[in-house]
Amino acid sequence: MTILVIEDDRKTGDYLKKGLTESGYQVDLIRNGADGLHQALAHPYELIVLDVMLPGLDGWQIMQALRAKRDLPVIFLTARDHVRDRIHGLELGADDYLVKPFSFTELVLRIRTLLRRGVIRESDVFQVADLHVDVLRRRVTRQGTDIALTNKEFALLHLFCKRQGEALSRTLIASEVWDMNFDSDTNVVDVAIKRLRAKLDQPFDIKLIHTVRSIGYSFGASGDSH
The missing domain is CATH 1.10.10.10 (Winged helix-like DNA-binding domain superfamily/Winged helix DNA-binding domain)
Structure with missing residues (x-):
């Protein structure tokens, strides 16, 4: 299972890559929005973990561009914890929304759930x-x-x-x-x-x-x- 992590915070990105790799996933880590979107469209990932506040393109823009071309599970992982941010992320087509600071165990459980479910989502x-x-x-x-x-x-x-x-x-x-x-x-x-x-x-x-x-x-x- 290949996962793309788009996260600009170096400590968080490295932590995610190490933890998810140890959990049995193949992980690519990209640290800016433009390269993240290019990578997401160029390779057949099973799932994307996406930050919102990114240099270049932000997570909202990436999500919008991604949904116009591909349909795969996406989890927003972000410090933006307002209800309106959660709603906006889900409206753009995200499958899940997890707020930082987060439990790594919870993240892995959510990833497993989405990968079992596949890309079939209920319409909003x-x-x-x-x-x-x-x-x-x-x-x-x-x-x-x-x-x-x-x-x-x-x-x-x-x-x-x-x-x-x-x-x-x-x-x-x-x-x-x-x-x-x-x-x-x-x-x-x-x-x-x-x-x-x-x-x-x-x-x-x-x-x-x-x-x-x-x-x-x-x-x-x-x-x-x-």
């Missing part, structure tokens, strides 16, 4: 017909109109967006959204669907939530709702 933004869902900002709009949802309604919509076109049973929905086993005497799913439809579908021509007879519900821009 969904567009279904005229519906726009921004998961990170928890913002939902249709035709440019903001739609306010409760936490459970948002979780339900997020599930629908991830499973577009699938017939989802009430049991599955209850398990995923409420973390509960579905009881046939409980109508919590149907009530939540009714409330979500009132906000998401009723004011608009295109209906997105569809009842699948004898099964449950499906979500998408086509299909017959009942």
